[in-house]
Amino acid sequence: MTESLHADVSIIGGGIVGACAALFLRRHGLSVVLLERGLCGAAASGVNYGGVRTQGRAIVQLPLSMRARALWARLPELIGIDGEYVQSGHLKLARSEADLGRLEAYRDEVGAHGLALQIVGGSAFRRAYPWLSEQAIAGSFCAGDGHANPRLVSPAFARAARAAGARIVEHCAITELAATGSGFVVGDGRSVSVQSRWLLNCAGAWALDIAERFGDSAPMTSIHPGMAVTESVPRFMDVNVGVEGGGIYGRQTARGNCVMGGSRGTANGALYGVPTARAIGELCDRMAALFPPLAHAHVIRFWSGVEGSLPDHQPVIGPSPTTPQLIHAFGFCGAGFQIGPAVGEALADLVHRGRSQVALDAFSITRFTSPASTSTGAH
Amino acid sequence: MSTKQVVIVGAGPAGMRAAEQLVAAGQRPVVIDEGARHGGQIYRQPPAVLQRDRRDLYGFEAARASAVLDRFDALRPQIDYRPQTLAWQIEAGTLQLLHAGRNHALPFDALILAPGATDRVLPFPGWTLPGVYTLGAAQVALKHQGCLIGPRVVFAGTGPLLYLVAWQYATHGGQVAAVLDTAPASAKWLAAPRLLARPAVAAKGAYFVARLRMMGVALHGGVTLLKADGNERVRTLSWRAAGGGTHTTGCDAIGFGHGLRSETQLADLAGCAFAYDALEQAWLPTRDAAGRSSVRGVYLAGDGASILGADAAELSGARAALAALEDLGLSPAEPGHAAQIERELQAHVKFRRGLETAFAPPSSWAADAPDDLIVCRCEEVSAGELRACARETGTREVNRLKALTRIGMGRCQGRMCAPAASRLLAHTAGCALHEVGRLRGQAPIKPIPIAMLQEQPPSRQVAEDQDD
Amino acid sequence: MLHRIDGARREPIAFELDGRACTALEGDTVLTAVLTNAAKLRESDFGGAARAGFCLMGACQDCWVRLADGERLRACTTFVESGMRVRTGA
Numbered sequence: 048m049t050e051s052l053h054a055d056v057s058i059i060g061g062g063i064v065g066a067c068a069a070l071f072l073r074r075h076g077l078s079v080v081l082l083e084r085g086l087c088g089a090a091a092s093g094v095n096y097g098g099v100r101t102q103g104r105a106i107v108q109l110p111l112s113m114r115a116r117a118l119w120a121r122l123p124e125l126i127g128i129d130g131e132y133v134q135s136g137h138l139k140l141a142r143s144e145a146d147l148g149r150l151e152a153y154r155d156e157v158g159a160h161g162l163a164l165q166i167v168g169g170s171a172f173r174r175a176y177p178w179l180s181e182q183a184i185a186g187s188f189c190a191g192d193g194h195a196n197p198r199l200v201s202p203a204f205a206r207a208a209r210a211a212g213a214r215i216v217e218h219c220a221i222t223e224l225a226a227t228g229s230g231f232v233v234g235d236g237r238s239v240s241v242q243s244r245w246l247l248n249c250a251g252a253w254a255l256d257i258a259e260r261f262g263d264s265a266p267m268t269s270i271h272p273g274m275a276v277t278e279s280v281p282r283f284m285d286v287n288v289g290v291e292g293g294g295i296y297g298r299q300t301a302r303g304n305c306v307m308g309g310s311r312g313t314a315n316g317a318l319y320g321v322p323t324a325r326a327i328g329e330l331c332d333r334m335a336a337l338f339p340p341l342a343h344a345h346v347i348r349f350w351s352g353v354e355g356s357l358p359d360h361q362p363v364i365g366p367s368p369t370t371p372q373l374i375h376a377f378g379f380c381g382a383g384f385q386i387g388p389a390v391g392e393a394l395a396d397l398v399h400r401g402r403s404q405v406a407l408d409a410f411s412i413t414r415f416t417s418p419a420s421t422s423t424g425a426h
Numbered sequence: 427m428s429t430k431q432v433v434i435v436g437a438g439p440a441g442m443r444a445a446e447q448l449v450a451a452g453q454r455p456v457v458i459d460e461g462a463r464h465g466g467q468i469y470r471q472p473p474a475v476l477q478r479d480r481r482d483l484y485g486f487e488a489a490r491a492s493a494v495l496d497r498f499d500a501l502r503p504q505i506d507y508r509p510q511t512l513a514w515q516i517e518a519g520t521l522q523l524l525h526a527g528r529n530h531a532l533p534f535d536a537l538i539l540a541p542g543a544t545d546r547v548l549p550f551p552g553w554t555l556p557g558v559y560t561l562g563a564a565q566v567a568l569k570h571q572g573c574l575i576g577p578r579v580v581f582a583g584t585g586p587l588l589y590l591v592a593w594q595y596a597t598h599g600g601q602v603a604a605v606l607d608t609a610p611a612s613a614k615w616l617a618a619p620r621l622l623a624r625p626a627v628a629a630k631g632a633y634f635v636a637r638l639r640m641m642g643v644a645l646h647g648g649v650t651l652l653k654a655d656g657n658e659r660v661r662t663l664s665w666r667a668a669g670g671g672t673h674t675t676g677c678d679a680i681g682f683g684h685g686l687r688s689e690t691q692l693a694d695l696a697g698c699a700f701a702y703d704a705l706e707q708a709w710l711p712t713r714d715a716a717g718r719s720s721v722r723g724v725y726l727a728g729d730g731a732s733i734l735g736a737d738a739a740e741l742s743g744a745r746a747a748l749a750a751l752e753d754l755g756l757s758p759a760e761p762g763h764a765a766q767i768e769r770e771l772q773a774h775v776k777f778r779r780g781l782e783t784a785f786a787p788p789s790s791w792a793a794d795a796p797d798d799l800i801v802c803r804c805e806e807v808s809a810g811e812l813r814a815c816a817r818e819t820g821t822r823e824v825n826r827l828k829a830l831t832r833i834g835m836g837r838c839q840g841r842m843c844a845p846a847a848s849r850l851l852a853h854t855a856g857c858a859l860h861e862v863g864r865l866r867g868q869a870p871i872k873p874i875p876i877a878m879l880q881e882q883p884p885s886r887q888v889a890e891d892q893d894d
Numbered sequence: 895m896l897h898r899i900d901g902a903r904r905e906p907i908a909f910e911l912d913g914r915a916c917t918a919l920e921g922d923t924v925l926t927a928v929l930t931n932a933a934k935l936r937e938s939d940f941g942g943a944a945r946a947g948f949c950l951m952g953a954c955q956d957c958w959v960r961l962a963d964g965e966r967l968r969a970c971t972t973f974v975e976s977g978m979r980v981r982t983g984a
Contacts, residue, residue, distance in 0.1 A: 278939070278958075279939040279940070302939075302940065303939065342964065343960075343964045343965050343966050344966075345958075345966060
């Protein structure tokens with residue numbers, strides 16, 4: 048028996064962006080139905096590294112990221128739990144003089160946009176971070192960054208949205224999707240069908256299927272970042288660590304487990320990712336080489352996920368050029384966790400007031416070729 | 427005659443008999459064994475220096491054990507046997523192995539998974555105290571290390587292993603303080619007709635019970651296990667009798683377990699389909715009568731596929747090997763032999779139904795578990811925390827429960843806590859056990875060292891600094 | 895503590911446990927070596943309670959111990975070697 052629902056806004060996708068949008072829409076007094084294929088916050092939003100990081104983002108993302116910081120600071124008020132969020136600071140390492148040069152250039156560039164970074168090198172660096180190997184020669188420290196537990200945070204956004212009056216429907220795979228004269232109809236063809244004025248496409252790595260139904264497109268592919276976690280080891284790392292040039296990033300949780308990333312996996316069906324053994328081996332080598340305290344540690348779990356990636360490393364956020372009242376937010380290229388809450392808030396603003404507090408022009412889907420262009424599609 | 431790479435994981439009765447069939451067909455199978463010597467758990471061989479006699483080690487099973495152990499020994503030159511090797515991941519057609527700190531990729535044309543089983547654990551408060559072990563552990567201590575888990579032991583839980591291990595301890599100088607069976611005595615009579623499907627085995631079970639009684643060991647049925655107590659080690663086990671009275675039995679050690687659970691992690695990583703088995707109250711990889719899984723080229727045998735015991739494992743190991751040979755186009759079809767094996771296995775399946783009826787795990791376990799019971803001993807997560815999470819978040823799925831509470835996130839990946847956590851979740855959510863699903867397997871199936879030496883040079887580094 | 899009943903003559907193996915000189919027998923696993931000399935193998939990662947293994951067959955992963963040089967091993971599946979320096983404290 049199909050339940051027929053009416054709402055101001057339908058949201059496809061219950062990750063951190065969709066769920067947060069639902070929460071803020073409810074705060075604006077709008078009615079919301081969110082449809083999630085599986086369980087909210089179980090895809091990329093729930094299995095990512097957990098970095099809550101502004102440092103390293105392109106200038107164009109700084110306004111969103113700085114706005115997100117203010118939301119992260121209020122996390123317990125928003126979602127009822129602390130999500131193990133800690134403002135540990137983010138340390139981006141230089142492994143060469145050339146790396147250091149790039150970190151210094153970035154520091155200078157973002158300083159003018161309100162992001163203060165401190166670069167430490169030489170003996171001061173060694174004294175401050177004795178647990179790093181000789182591979183690291185200097186680091187850029189961003190005090191306002193940190194990390195959190197995505198497994199707790201992302202589902203909690205959905206629960207908060209539900210508690211605020213959003214209708215959240217899980218185990219709901221979209222089969223019915225169309226623009227009507229006055230809005231949209233979305234449903235799974237068996238249990239629920241929703242008519243709404245607005246539609247938010249927050250379907251993550253699978254968002255192209257939704258976008259293309261309306262003639263919108265983007266050259267999004269799927270990536271599968273490989274992750275590893277160690278057994279609990281005595282605490283030695285008190286900052287969230289990344290490296291200039293990429294390849295490894297790591298953090299240590301309050302319980303002592305070290306979460307590490309920096310490898311690539313492959314798809315495991317359409318919904319899951321799995322790290323390859325080769326990638327795991329490389330990640331382990333890098334972990335051992337950079338973090339001497341982990342020399343004898345054991346990895347107890349590897350995993351990956353499915354993340355949408357776009358060639359310019361920026362997400363798509365903003366209204367559809369073809370379909371009124373359709374808004375897209377997808378393709379976060381592995382960096383959607385920290386800005387996710389700000390994106391959700393911006394989507395709610397777009398619906399409620401017609402504009403967002405933060406400028407989103409740089410993320411318009413129109414920056415790619417015309418809507419008629421082919422996309423490689425998420426897979 | 428073409429040689430294919432057939433790989434067997436496990437060197438217990440199933441793995442050993444699978445190897446035998448492959449050698450008979452002119453193949454040189456690779457046998458991956460996590461142990462130091464072939465034999466698996468039930469026929470585990472102690473280090474040679476212990477000079478143990480086979481009758482002493484295997485009791486009534488000595489002849490069967492010798493037959494299969496010696497056969498494998500004789501075939502060793504024709505087998506690529508790799509002891510102390512952990513298979514930690516499977517990718518399409520390749521097994522990842524860890525041996526002596528080195529990582530090695532082994533491609534296969536056919537893979538026979540025979541990884542065996544461990545005890546099914548439904549814990550009671552105090553089970554993490556030093557001196558509290560599984561029934562399997564109590565056997566390993568005796569068989570493999572010539573030790574008892576303590577001079578005075580209480581054996582508890584249910585299953586045929588309960589009586590076998592208690593008898594083994596009683597006849598090896600151990601003082602058995604009590605045997606506490608959570609299954610009611612009546613259940614055994616209900617199951618009797620099915621148990622007669624294997625009369626010799628049923629008779630042995632009755633023998634152990636009779637001998638223990640004659641030795642004056644206190645045997646109790648229909649027991650509810652309450653709490654193990656002790657300061658730095660266990661000193662007592664409190665329990666409630668079928669009639670209602672509470673008792674406390676002094677001990678130096680406890681050996682407990684509620685039947686066995688199949689090790690299915692590798693089947694999961696291989697992509698095998700799973701189905702809920704109502705008899706074993708567990709999710710098992712699906713297989714046909716020959717042991718073919720849902721994945722082409724992957725076969726399942728022994729207790730790792732379904733708990734049927736050692737004798738059945740020998741049969742299913744041989745049958746799986748015949749299926750692999752047939753599918754690889756390597757032996758003329760011998761329907762007689764394969765069909766004969768499948769017929770013999772039927773008696774084992776019937777007997778198994780009888781055992782599960784006689785020794786069913788306590789259905790009231792989840793309702794009885796106190797909030798302060800530690801369910802996940804790796805991460806120290808309590809029953810109360812699981813219940814609270816399920817209630818507060820509306821969670822009805824075990825992987826979501828894992829994400830929110832950390833059960834199953836520790837080193838053992840849920841081997842010890844999944845049966846208990848699943849039952850608690852189902853009970854709290856008010857749904858059937860199978861509805862909460864099963865924990866999704868993740869590599870490595872056991873902890874592996876970061877310092878593991880890789881065999882390939884690193885690939886060119888890709889800029890991935892946007893991932894975090 | 896584990897209780898020996900084995901009667902075979904086996905070579906003694908000298909090892910160190912928390913700085914204390916101890917003796918095990920050839921064929922002992924590290925778990926047996928430690929638990930015939932002391933009541934615990936390690937302290938739990940969370941809360942520090944004493945642990946002494948559980949399954950003895952490499953499944954429960956409760957018996958990982960540290961050596962003095964930081965190396966880690968699973969006590970029930972590793973044989974004790976002469977000169978091993980085992981640490982049970984945090």
